[in-house]
Amino acid sequence: MARPTTLLACCKLYISESRNDAALRAIEQAARGGGGGAVVVNRFTDDAYNRVGYTLVAPLTPSPAPPPLRHAVLGMVRAALEAIDFGAHAGTHPRLGAVDHICFHPLAHASLRHVADLAGAVAADIGDELQVPTFLYGAAHREGRTLASIRRQLGYFKPNSSGDQWRGAPETDALPVAPDAGPExxxxxxxxxxxxATSWVDNYNVPVHTGDVEAARRIARAVSERGGGLPSVQAMGLAHGGGVVEVACNLLDPARVGAEQVQGMVERLAAGEGLSVGKGYFTDFSQDKIVDLYFRSAANTEG
Structure with missing residues (x-):
């Protein structure tokens, strides 16, 4: 398969479940049954957060048929919604639904406009076919609102159980803002x-050796751009079990501010709290690695 002119789209799909093996098997089977073209290149599971992230890649074809990634993602979402009861879910990572977050990124020669159109189509599929309220952000939203802003409007960042847990569905089903697709x-x-749909985002988490979630939140606030810290960095302080908390970061412009800068700042801030820090980790591969994994898988399939 020739690489130079291939347009690729990447989808990161975050599911609010990591402990139900039968549910995860059904979701992954749906990805494999998506009609070909889409490849799952990574699965990142976090049992403390009770959350799993899938990374899919597929070509953007000029044919009038729906892109293979649209079909594969919708199949996985459908399987997740059938297999997972959001009302019974609990974990130490915030979430808004059984399928919490879907983000599309351009790879290779694709543009942000390409994946924005794809994100809009998937959102309409979920809202109209699966009857789940769906909210757009980034290049897929007409005003370009950010992920953080819509999450804040929907109460994403506020634990609803014991200070550091998110448990079950909200007590009210009234939404503070109208969805872009699906029921009210x-x-x-x-x-x-x-x-x-956005440009590439790196997810980088730094463990801090304490059970003090408030300390992690103070550090996260100071690291984040919103708190006066590093530009293009968003951060949350979350419990992670076993006497460890994490400063979980989104690096919105990793070419500008990368993991090393985040690691160094977390270490300095933690030292000021009298705390030690472990080596941080990415929750996914780099863009180049993901592209390479896709082409290897595609070549093996063709062979």
């Missing part, structure tokens, strides 16, 4: 879905 009220067993 979310099913309690499904919640809502946020779908967007």
């Amino acid at each position: 009220r979310p099913p309690r067993s499904k919640g809502v879905v946020v779908v967007g």
Whole structure:
């Protein structure tokens, strides 16, 4: 398969479940049954957060048929909504629904406009076919609102159980803002879905050796751009079990501010709290590695 002119789209799909093996098997089977073209290049599971992230890649074809990534993602979302009861979910990572977040990124020679159109189509599929309220952000939203802003409007960052846990569905099914697709009220067993399109984002988490979630939140606030810290960095302080908390970061412009800068600042801030820090980790591969994995898988399939 020739690489130079291939347009690729990447989708990161975050599911609010990591402990139900039968549910995850059904979701992964749906990805494999997506009609070909889409490849799952990574699965990142975090049992403390009770969350799993899938990374899919597929070509953007000029044919009038729907892109293979649209079909594969919709199949996985459908399987997740059928297999997971959001009302019974609990974990130490915030979430808005059984399928919490779907983000599309351009790879290779694709443009942000390409994946924005794809994100909009997937959001419409979820809202119209699966009847789940769906919210757009980034290049997929007409005003370009950010992921953080729609999450904040929907109460994403506020734990609803014991200070550091998110448990079950919200007590009310009234949404503070109208969805871009789907019904006005979310099913309690499904919640809502946020779908967007952005340039590449790195997710980098730094463990801090303490059970003090408030300390992690202070550090996260100081690291984040919103708190006056590093530009293009968003951060949350989250419990992670076993006497460890994490400063979980989104690096919105990793070419400008990368993991080394985040690691160094977390270490300095933690030292000021009298705390030690472990080596941070990415939750996914680099863009180049993901492209390479896709082409290797595609070549093996063709062979």
